[in-house]
Amino acid sequence: MTAEDRARRRVPIRTCVGCRSRAEKSALLRVVVEGSGPDMGLVPDPDGKRPGRGAYIHPSTGCLDAAERRRAFTRSFRRGGPLDVTLVRRWLEAVERA
Numbered sequence: 001m002t003a004e005d006r007a008r009r010r011v012p013i014r015t016c017v018g019c020r021s022r023a024e025k026s027a028l029l030r031v032v033v034e035g036s037g038p039d040m041g042l043v044p045d046p047d048g049k050r051p052g053r054g055a056y057i058h059p060s061t062g063c064l065d066a067a068e069r070r071r072a073f074t075r076s077f078r079r080g081g082p083l084d085v086t087l088v089r090r091w092l093e094a095v096e097r098a
């Protein structure tokens with residue numbers, strides 16, 4: 001697919017919450033918040049099917065680290081406190097090992 005094709009098809013673009021660079025939505029991992037109270041945490045949503053507000057990140061632990069340092073998830077999901085990223089980190093580590 002050429003750049004011209006992409007422009008014509010209006011491929012959705014999202015910004016990675018880690019490195020803040022823009023990429024095609026299909027190249028990023030969607031993450032959503034699940035649970036409530038102390039069980040609240042981020043879960044990976046590779047199929048993009050889970051309901052609710054999503055944030056997008058490159059499938060890379062480097063971008064996850066950057067997002068955590070910048071408290072990007074807390075801002076993105078408008079939560080007061082930190083969000084548990086354990087499940088997302090495990091998912092990314094599995095992808096990077098593959």
Ligand SMILES: [Zn+2]
Binds near residue numbers: 017063
């Ligand atoms: Zn990134």
